[in-house]
Amino acid sequence: MSYRIIPLVNGQIYHLFNRSVARETIFLKSTDYLRFLEVVDFYRFVEIGMRFSHFKRLETNRRNNFINDLHKSDKKSVDIYTFTIMPNHFHFLVKQLSEDGIKKFMSQVQNSYAKYLNTKYQRTGSVFQEMFKAIRIETEEQFLHLSRYIHLNPLTSYILKNINDLEKYPWSSYMDYMEKRNLSLVSRNIINSYFSNVDKLKEFTVNQIDYQRKLELIKHLILD
Incomplete structure (x- = not known):
């Protein structure tokens, strides 16, 4: 059994990430991405009082x-x-706001989505790798860099090829920061406070695309 080395502390900010077992595609259709976002929006709260599967069965x-x-x-x-x-x-x-908040949030999100995926596609077994990764953010520079890294991921991984498509990608919060959408689950105030307007934030984000793509290529060459 794996044990987490990095403590998850209230008031601290973390980069959280996880991937599927054997790098299997687990978001196959738009409805799958939407389901995951619904689950995220639901389980970011405490004292919910019911499971998401029960919530979905309620009348509208x-x-x-x-x-x-x-x-x-x-x-x-x-x-x-x-x-x-x-x-x-x-x-x-x-940012973790309540005791064991990240642990509970990630566990509930991953378990809920795994049950949905296995049921929908008549699949069995684990969906996500055993333990999600968590890196504590220690500086403002690191915070901003990670926000950019996360938003550039669809481009650096070549899911998207055109930079103009980035702010149209619906499965990222970048669309919200570009004011093309307003998802309630995204807290934008802190990142927005570093930039005088949307254009400045966009400039900060896109000026690292080529560099980040090179880093991504090197990482894959080392791991493959």
């Missing part, structure tokens, strides 16, 4: 009222600053 009005009450309560286990979902892995940049 009850479901809307329930999720609205969660949002109004603002009792969260994590604040999510950035995210990107890729065909076989995901990244989050989050």
Whole structure:
């Protein structure tokens, strides 16, 4: 059994990531990505009182009222600053707000999505690798670099080929930072505070694409 070396502490910010077992594609359709985002939005709160699978079976009005009450309560286990979902892995940049908040959030999200995927595609076995990775963010520079790294992931991994497609990629918070969408699960205030406007944030993000692609290529050459 694996044990976590890095402690997960309230008030600290972490880069969280995990990938599928054997790098299997686990987000096959838009409905799969949407389901994952729904689960993330649901389990970022504490004291929920029901499982997501039960929540989905509620009548539409009850479901809307329930999720609205969660949002109004603002009792969260994590604040999510950035995210990107890729065909076989995901990244989050989050702050832990409650005791064991990250551990519970990640466990609930991964377990819920795994059950959904196995049921939908008549699949068996583990979906995600045994333990998600967590890296504590120690400086503002590291925080901003990781936010950029996460947002550039679809481009550096060549899921997208055109830089203009990045702000249209719906499975990343970059779309929200570019003000093309307004997902409630993304906390944008801190990153936005470093930039005078959206254009400055965009410039900061895209000026590292070529460099990050080279790093990604070197990493793959070493690992393969």
